[in-house]
Amino acid sequence: MKKSYVSRLNLIGVSLSLASILIILQMVRIQNSTKHQELSQWADEEYSYAIENYYPERGNIYDRWGRLLAGNEDVYEVGVMLEYVANPATIAQILDGVNQLNYQDIFTAASQTYDPEKSVYAVLTDFLPSGVIDTLSQMKQDYKLANPNGRKEKLPSLQGVVWNAHLKRSYPENALASNILGFYSFMDRENGIGYYGVEEYYDDLLAGTPMEIFMPRNPYLLEDLPDVPAGASLVLTIDREIQAMVEKKLDEAVEEHEAESGTVIVMDPRNGEILAMASQPRVNLNQYWKYEEEFEDKTPFNRAISETYEPGSVFKVLTMAAAFDAGTVDEETIFNDPGRFEYGGSTIYNWNRRGWGKQTMQGCMQHSLNVCLAWVATELGKEDFYKYLQAFGIGRRTNIDLGGEEIWPLSTPDDSDWYPIQLATNSFGQGVAMTPIQLAAAVSAVANEGKLMKPHVLKAIIQDGKQYNTSPQVLSVPIKPETAMIVNSMLVESLKEESSLALVPGYSIAGKTGTAEIPVEGVYGIELTNASFVGWGPADDPQFLVYVWIEKPGSSPWGSVVAAPVFSSITQDLVLYLDIPPESNEQTLIAKES
């Protein structure tokens, strides 16, 4: 009894041990089989990691005071998981009309046969706002209560409808500053890029670095998830309030003067910061795809940097500054204006085709005498004249940080397409073309003690949680500070003397009008003109420069009539925004402080 008990026990023990050994052997065999290795590799590939394309949040764009000009908002992609769709008719009925969807298209998409290899998910629509999704979610819940599994065919069901949130570029100011901002083609979620303006120029910075992330499905590996930084945000030099004011006044002026278009640039000559830059037409950036409707026939997106034109008499500021700087003329120089000037086989006339007799250089500027300026340029000499123009940046890009800057090359005596008459015509801004930003930048050197600052719109970059402020850059020093001072006071006096419509009560303003004839089939005439005005102030300590260009005005061809009042109107508001007290007031304040 005792023996058999022990032997039975031993038998059980041996059997169990053998079974265990067999199990272990089988495990080892399976582990080392070819099939296992294949399966293991397949599982690793299919289930160890999920590849997720991560597009970092596009950086924000702020104005100089931190007001958001371009950001990102939540929108939803709506689709159907075909495996779970119970009632395609309900889905089609509910989404009919949403985002311009129609019943038939939705029904067709939702009725597709589920195929794990080919048809799993179908996109119905995208960019739906959260409000629509809230309603959809509520309806889905309600239907689910009445028809939990969607099996009752007669009852409605939204089973299978899913939505995923993602960010979409958003421009809270709509068309405001659109010419500066440009746009991001957010409708193309995978290949969207920035077009024009800041969005184009800083596209790489704003976009960040899209990454393909291997998301481990093994929970032990999850701590290795990489941190994908968002795109850099930008703080611009633009002031939203000034921009809005300038755009409004420009639109009013273009309408009032029946002009084709207009451009205004407001900048700080001391550092090259652009405070506002308005141009026509503008587009609501949230509907950027309508761009082609607004900008017909190769109309530039931002005329201020992309449209070259002959500036006319505003250019005389540069000619006169060059002549003073070279010592060709001084405040005592007298020019006896006969009303015509023969040069290079052609004759130059004044704007009124009359002679103005003996004139100082201030008189020449005050009356905007072409004959006088042509004489000044010839006295200066072609070599020096073009050397100065190049120093003022004419014929070169300003390299302003906006996408789409254009230039017109400057013809110099070394070029085959240069003729001697150009020396005379160029002196008063005809036969030479440039963009408004080139002209504003060049003239700003006169306002800024001879230093030409690089015009720019970027004030700071915010990257990796740090704000990096930019520094102003001196592009060149075309004239001496003393020359700048002389030309400054000359332009202040000439405005006062002619009781210009550009004057701003209480402030000393330096400036110059421009009326450039536009050639029609090669013939220049007063019928079509570019009316402009460039001015800055306060003259003793310039804090702003405003350039106004009204293109082909219908009411009057003259810059003094069309553009000068726009300058005055803008400047009257501008001094309030910039907290610049009137001169008399300033003296009182200084007296109080002392």
Next chain:
Amino acid sequence: MIRKSKQAYKQAPWRRQIQSIGLSLLPVVAIAVIIALYLIISGQAAAAGLQIMNLHYEEEEILRTIANQRTQLAWITSYSQMQKRAEKMGYEAAPEINVHYITIAGYQGQNAVLIAPPPGIENDSALLVNELYNLSLSNWFLDTFFIASSNGIGEDS
């Protein structure tokens, strides 16, 4: 004592069986305990891993919400909206003649916008985690007993 034990085993041989069963089960129990520990730790690690994944998705959602709300706020305070609101409240632009400038001692004008700290100012968020949490057991042991005692010697001398 030994004799008493032998006597006990002779009188009740099942005690011997229990002893042998107990001895043979001991490694099994030990292995079971190790496996249980391993499973518990694995389970906790997996739960932590999943929590990390959830937090990752939660972080994404929070960042998206922040971006969205920032933009919604900008829509509400956009130039045209603020203009409409001001008009509705009866405000109007002050004519130049009504603008008076006064001197405010020490006022330097509106400060430049600072959306993020400038470089050089380090983020102190790392200090929020107590450094003890980053210490391994062995380091803690070394720090507490050896370095502390060597400091003690240094102080004495």
